[in-house]
Every structure is written in structure tokens, then in C-alpha cells.
Amino acid sequence: MIDMSLWPPDWPRVHGEPLASGDFRMTPEDFLVEEIFDxxxxxxxxxxxxxxxxxxxxxxxxxxxxxxxxxxxxxxxxxxxxxxxxxxxxxxxxxxxxxxxxxxxxxxxxxxxxxxxxxxxxxPRKLKRGVHRANHFTLRLSGEIASHPELSRRWQALCADGVPNYFGPQRFGREGRNLVLAQKAFARGWRKRDDPHGMQLSAARSFLFNEVLAMRLRAQTWRTPRPGDVLALAGTASRFVADEIDSALHERAARGDVAPTGPLWGRGRLESGAEVAEEEARLAARHEVLMQGLEAAGVRMDRRTLCVPLDAPSLEHEASNRVTLGFGLPRGAFATSVLRELMHHPLL
CATH class of the missing domain: 3.30.2350.20 (TruD, catalytic domain)
Structure with missing residues (x-):
């Protein structure tokens, strides 16, 4: 079982500690989101x-x-x-x-x-879940972060490298409540009537994915293809297993044409090969209750990219204590995962 007294987990950031404290979403107008469709x-x-x-x-x-x-x-x-x-x-x-x-x-x-x-x-048809391609965010930040002298440099680094594709804290609920409920449900046997929207299943899968991403980030391989990696083609749902890694594939990853993925745990086999699959399975086995609970609930194995680019990024200083960020993220990526690379906040 996960020790919730240590919540939230100390998942690493790509550029080290945040620069300063700050506030966001003080009012609804500070957090503008627009869905992008094809x-x-x-x-x-x-x-x-x-x-x-x-x-x-x-x-x-x-x-x-x-x-x-x-x-x-x-x-x-x-x-x-x-x-x-x-x-x-x-x-x-x-x-x-x-x-x-x-x-x-x-x-x-x-x-x-x-x-x-x-x-x-x-x-002619009903709008279905998950058919938008991306979301564009316009976020207003205030406090110390807005005037920090290193903010522009850190922002440019994120624009160049992309952002770790962590599931944000809202997926787990306040103090990890959704994950606590998932562990209890799996221990007795998960039932859909007790979790009609699948929040417990989603929290469990998200936690296991974040653990894999954290491991790859510590090893500095979250953007670097490894033999056996499942690579996703940018802008598509296509992916393939990279049995061998050559300079051309490294260059494509550096350009953002392809990106390594991690497992969204469930029933079925891991698509990855070689040491990558062993590593992913070994890490999931550390949280046996979550791994077996997801499989017993019938969730299907899937993949998610470890890195996401910032589309059309912008940074504008409105005043000495206020700055506005603009950027697009693929569907399913969290704006809070961008903010945690920049600033301290209790909800990040």
C-alpha cells in the first residue's frame, strides 16, 4: 500500500526546484482554456x-x-x-x-x-468524449514568480525541451483521496456502481504512470529513446517499438517528431520490449494492489507519451507582479504540470 503520510510524492522536475512561490487561478478569468478541434x-x-x-x-x-x-x-x-x-x-x-x-x-x-x-x-452525430485534439491555455500568474529574474530563461528551456507529461494533482483529489479510495476498492474488489465515473481507476493508472515517468526523469531518459521503447509519432495516434536506436531516431526525438511512452496499466501485454518492459513491469509490481486491481477491473493496457511540447508558447509581463503565459497542450496533458516546473504552490 502507498504510504499516504508522504503525499504528495516527490516526483522530480526536469529543471530542478521551482523558481519562486506564486498564485494562479485566483479568479476564473486567470485560467482560460479553449478546446482545439480538427x-x-x-x-x-x-x-x-x-x-x-x-x-x-x-x-x-x-x-x-x-x-x-x-x-x-x-x-x-x-x-x-x-x-x-x-x-x-x-x-x-x-x-x-x-x-x-x-x-x-x-x-x-x-x-x-x-x-x-x-x-x-x-x-449528424453526438459529440463524443476525447475527440478534441488539444487545449490552449492562457494563464495569469501573480506573486514572486512574476518578477523572478530567471523566469524567462526557465520558460524558454521548457519551450525548447517540452514538459514531463505528469498527470496533475487534480487527478488524485485533495490529499490523494481518489488514490486512497482506489486502494480500498481494489482490496475488496472494485465495483462500477461504487465508482461510476471511473475516478478510482483513473487515479491508480495515473499514479503508476507518474512513477514510470519519474524513474525515466531521474535517469534523464524521458526524452531519449531506448531499445525496446514504444515511440509515439507526434500529432498522431500511431506508435511503434524501437528495437534499435540509431542517430536518426535520436535526431527525430530531439526535434519532437517522436517521443517515448510509458504504460497506462491494465489488462493485456506491455507493448514495450527488452529491458524497458522488464523495468516497467518491475516498477508496477511495487504497487501490486493497484496493478492487480486495474487488471481485475478489466481496464485495458494503453500508453501515454512521457514528454509533451508547448505549442505556440508566449510569455507577457503585464505588471511587476503579474505575468501571462499562453501555450497549447495535447488532449489529456495538464497545465498544472507546466506550472510545477516554474513555481511553488500548494496545489502543484
């Missing part, structure tokens, strides 16, 4: 897609409001990504409205509860 609604079909801006609401809360105002069940409302409450979020939602329009003044009613409808378009 497609647009077609303009016709049974589903009405809403491009919304929500403030101080979780995505499930926004879904409930949309369902109520449009007179449908929450399950008839689709979304791609779950977004935090303390943020301003722009994302698509879809509403199944075959043969009818949205109710009159529905946008005004949604605006009254913090959901602003900025655009509507029809589409």
Missing part, C-alpha cells in the same frame, strides 16, 4: 452543437443546465473534455434535438447560470 460541425443533422464559454462551472454542471433548458436528458448532451470549475472554458457541447429547434430564449436562460452560447451549428 473538424467543425457540418451544418445539418439531428444534433445541435453549442460553442459555449462557461465560467465557474464544471463541465457536468454545464451539461445539466443545457439539458434542463433544452428539455432533454443529460445523457442526450455530449461533450469532449472535462474542464475544471475555477476557469473560463470554451468548448463544444452537443444536444440531441431531432426535428426541432432549441427553445426560445434558451441562450438567455443559459447565460443567467454562467453558460454563454457563442455559436450554434447542426451536426
Amino acid at each position: 473538424f467543425a460541425p457540418e451544418g445539418q443533422g439531428e444534433h445541435l452543437w453549442l460553442w459555449i464559454e462557461k465560467r465557474d462551472l464544471t463541465t457536468p454542471e454545464a451539461v445539466k443546465h443545457v439539458a434542463r433548458v433544452c428539455g432533454v436528458r443529460p445523457r442526450d448532451v455530449g461533450y469532449s473534455g472535462l474542464k475544471d470549475r475555477i476557469a473560463v472554458t470554451r468548448q463544444w457541447l452537443s444536444v440531441h434535438l431531432p426535428g426541432r429547434d432549441a427553445p426560445d430564449a434558451f441562450a438567455t436562460q443559459l447565460s443567467d447560470v454562467g453558460v454563454v452560447v457563442q455559436e450554434t451549428r447542426r451536426h
Whole structure:
């Protein structure tokens, strides 16, 4: 069992200790997130897609409001990504409205509860989970970090090297609560009715992945391909096992064309080979309750990149005690994993 008295784990950072203390997300406007899609609604079909801006609401809360105002069940409302409450979020939602329009003044009613409808378009299909390609973040930081003399240099290093693709602390809950629940559930036998949204399973997989990434970071191989690594092709879902590593592959990794991956534990075989697979299995076996619990729950083995690039990064000093960062991350990557490389904060 994991010793939760030592929570949070001391997972290493790529450039050493953070530069200074700071604050973020003091208000929802300090944390702006916009989903990026590779497609647009077609303009016709049974589903009405809403491009919304929500403030101080979780995505499930926004879904409930949309369902109520449009007179449908929450399950008839689709979304791609779950977004935090303390943020301003722009994302698509879809509403199944075959043969009818949205109710009159529905946008005004949604605006009254913090959901602003900025655009509507029809589409033949419901919006499914995880179909957006990326998220773009605009984050306002304040406090000592904003005026630190090394901030620009550290930021440029992250822009050049990428960021360790840790799962953020919100995945584990306050004081690791989701992981505590997972360990208890696995000890007695995990049941879906007790974890309908899979938060316990997700916390367990995320912890095991972060442990692998931390190991690779300490060995300084989190960006460097090794024989047996499963490498992901940038911008695609394709990956392959690198049985041999040559200079060309090292150059591709340095450019960000390919990136090593780590396991998202579950039932099935590890795709990796050679010493990499032995290392990954040995590390997972240290947390036998989590490893066996995920397998017994029927979660399927998958992979996740160890490193993520910052897309279109920017840094702007607004005042002596305030700075704004802008950057894009692939779907599933955490903005808090970027911030922990820069600053001290209790939630990082």
C-alpha cells in the first residue's frame, strides 16, 4: 500500500526546484482554456452543437443546465473534455434535438447560470468524449514568480525541451483521496456502481504512470529513446517499438517528431520490449494492489507519451507582479504540470 503520510510524492522536475512561490487561478478569468478541434460541425443533422464559454462551472454542471433548458436528458448532451470549475472554458457541447429547434430564449436562460452560447451549428452525430485534439491555455500568474529574474530563461528551456507529461494533482483529489479510495476498492474488489465515473481507476493508472515517468526523469531518459521503447509519432495516434536506436531516431526525438511512452496499466501485454518492459513491469509490481486491481477491473493496457511540447508558447509581463503565459497542450496533458516546473504552490 502507498504510504499516504508522504503525499504528495516527490516526483522530480526536469529543471530542478521551482523558481519562486506564486498564485494562479485566483479568479476564473486567470485560467482560460479553449478546446482545439480538427473538424467543425457540418451544418445539418439531428444534433445541435453549442460553442459555449462557461465560467465557474464544471463541465457536468454545464451539461445539466443545457439539458434542463433544452428539455432533454443529460445523457442526450455530449461533450469532449472535462474542464475544471475555477476557469473560463470554451468548448463544444452537443444536444440531441431531432426535428426541432432549441427553445426560445434558451441562450438567455443559459447565460443567467454562467453558460454563454457563442455559436450554434447542426451536426449528424453526438459529440463524443476525447475527440478534441488539444487545449490552449492562457494563464495569469501573480506573486514572486512574476518578477523572478530567471523566469524567462526557465520558460524558454521548457519551450525548447517540452514538459514531463505528469498527470496533475487534480487527478488524485485533495490529499490523494481518489488514490486512497482506489486502494480500498481494489482490496475488496472494485465495483462500477461504487465508482461510476471511473475516478478510482483513473487515479491508480495515473499514479503508476507518474512513477514510470519519474524513474525515466531521474535517469534523464524521458526524452531519449531506448531499445525496446514504444515511440509515439507526434500529432498522431500511431506508435511503434524501437528495437534499435540509431542517430536518426535520436535526431527525430530531439526535434519532437517522436517521443517515448510509458504504460497506462491494465489488462493485456506491455507493448514495450527488452529491458524497458522488464523495468516497467518491475516498477508496477511495487504497487501490486493497484496493478492487480486495474487488471481485475478489466481496464485495458494503453500508453501515454512521457514528454509533451508547448505549442505556440508566449510569455507577457503585464505588471511587476503579474505575468501571462499562453501555450497549447495535447488532449489529456495538464497545465498544472507546466506550472510545477516554474513555481511553488500548494496545489502543484
